[in-house]
Amino acid sequence: MASVFFTLLLLYxxxxxxxxxxxxxxxxxxxxxxxxxxxxxxxxxxSMSWMLKTVLVLTINSGTGVSEHNRRFAVKNYSSxxxxxxxxxxxxxxxxxxxxxxxxxxxxxxxxxxxxxxESGTVRIVGGNITVAQGHQAIVQCEASGWFPKPTVSWxxxxxxxxxxxxxxxxxxxxxxxxxxxLLTVRGxxxxxxxxxxxxxxxxxxxxxxxxxxxxxxxxxxxxLDCAHRCRLFHRWLRSAGATxxxxxxxxxxxxxxxxxxxxxxxxxEVPDRDEWWCSGTETGQxxxxxxxxxxxxxxxxx
Numbered sequence: 198m199a200s201v202f203f204t205l206l207l208l209y210x211x212x213x214x215x216x217x218x219x220x221x222x223x224x225x226x227x228x229x230x231x232x233x234x235x236x237x238x239x240x241x242x243x244s245m246s247w248m249l250k251t252v253l254v255l256t257i258n259s260g261t262g263v264s265e266h267n268r269r270f271a272v273k274n275y276s277s278x279x280x281x282x283x284x285x286x287x288x289x290x291x292x293x294x295x296x297x298x299x300x301x302x303x304x305x306x307x308x309x310x311x312x313x314x315x316e317s318g319t320v321r322i323v324g325g326n327i328t329v330a331q332g333h334q335a336i337v338q339c340e341a342s343g344w345f346p347k348p349t350v351s352w353x354x355x356x357x358x359x360x361x362x363x364x365x366x367x368x369x370x371x372x373x374x375x376x377x378x379x380l381l382t383v384r385g386x387x388x389x390x391x392x393x394x395x396x397x398x399x400x401x402x403x404x405x406x407x408x409x410x411x412x413x414x415x416x417x418x419x420x421x422l423d424c425a426h427r428c429r430l431f432h433r434w435l436r437s438a439g440a441t442x443x444x445x446x447x448x449x450x451x452x453x454x455x456x457x458x459x460x461x462x463x464x465x466x467e468v469p470d471r472d473e474w475w476c477s478g479t480e481t482g483q484x485x486x487x488x489x490x491x492x493x494x495x496x497x498x499x500x
Contacts (some may be wrong), residue, residue, distance in 0.1 A: 200405065202307060205207065207330045215239065215240050215305070217237065217302045217305055217309050218238065218298055219234060220234070220235050220310075221244070222310045222311065223310065223311050223313070224298075224310065224312050224316070225311070225399045226290055226318065227314070227315055227397075227400065228292055228317075230289055231286055231287065231290070232286070232290050232294075233285070233287075234284070234298055235275075235282060235284050235285075236282070236300045238280075238302060238305075239281070241259075241281075243258065244259070244302070245257040245283065245301070246296070246301045247272075247285050247298070247299070247300050248297075248299040248300075248301070249287065249294060249312075250258040250457065254266050254269075255267075255285070257272060257283065258493075266445055267285060267286055268288075269283075269288045269289055270288070271286045271288065272284060272285050272286065273286070282497060292345065293313065294296050294449050295312055296312060297309050297310075297312075298311070299312065310401035310413065311322050313371075313399075315346065315399040315400075316344060316345040316374065317391050317400055318341060318342050318344040318376075318395070319342050319343060319404070320340070320342075320393060320394070320405065320406050321336060321340055322338065322339050322407065322408045323338040323339070325408050326408050326410075327409075327411065327444070328411045329411070329413070330385060330485070331382070331385055331386070331413070331414050332385060332386070333385050334381055334382055334384050335382070335383050335385060335410060336382055337352075337381045337382075337393075337410070337472075338379070339377075339379045339381070339382070339392075339393035340377070341375075341376065341377040341395035342374075342376045342377075343374045343375075343376070344374060344395065345373065345374050345397075347368045347370075348368075348377055348395045348396060349395070349396050349399055350377050350379040350393065351394045352364055352392065352394070353391075353394065353401075353446040354379050354390075354391050355390060356455075359381065362412050364379055364380060366380075375393070381393075383410055385412040386412065388405060389409070390410075391407065391408050391409070391410050393405065396412075406458070415451075423437070460466060
């Protein structure tokens with residue numbers, strides 16, 4: 198209502214010519230909402246018609262009033278003693294309503310505006326919350342489905358908007374609606390909220406989906422403990438089986454000649470560098486970091 202009165206005041210202040218003034222000239226709305234247009238003129242009139250694309254949907258006669266051709270269309274009269282102003286309303290707009298909206302007043306030039314109807318779909322982050330080892334990376338996938346036109350997908354991590362160069366997005370059209378996928382790579386430094394946003398211009402507030410990226414500071418040690426445990430079990434089995442079996446004797450001799458040590462590595466499922474392990478609680482009492490002797494003793498000493 199306030200915008201209509203502001204328009205009337207502006208037109209009155211600047212002076213309205215005999216040519217009708219149609220505003221706004223471009224309207225973008227979401228499917229299922231209302232689209233509104235205003236026609237204003239300063240001279241008396243007796244006949245007004247509104248058309249959606251090529252279809253006559255409503256007429257107004259100054260003597261007999263409004264003739265509705267479809268209940269989806271309506272008008273409101275905001276005229277005063279100095280200016281004539283009517284608001285044209287399209288209810289429950291559809292995608293196929295997009296196009297020209299025209300108003301004709303008697304023999305005066307027809308005024309035309311454009312209506313654009315968009316659709317808001319859904320957005321979700323696939324898989325829910327993610328746990329990642331500190332310093333490692335996680336890939337977060339967001340899906341935006343059933344949008345028109347192609348939605349704008351963006352990311353917010355810990356309340357900060359992510360630069361567009363930090364994620365990859367792609368879209369495809371299916372049955373005139375767009376589906377988009379966006380992949381974001383996040384490095385696990387601290388536990389943070391990760392939010393995916395999807396929007397089109399008609400949406401005042403983007404739709405969003407969020408998860409939590411949980412950084413587990415002990416996560417990297419668990420696979421190493423498992424690996425160490427498997428090595429200990431194998432070595433104990435080797436000793437319990439005795440050195441009489443040819444394969445066991447060969448293995449022990451090979452160890453002795455080449456001084457085989459525990460393998461090195463720095464991956465999540467590899468043995469840590471040097472001989473540093475997280476020993477089991479039965480060995481240190483607390484599961485603290487320790488230095489393990491090289492084979493064959495395989496003893497554990499707290500650091």
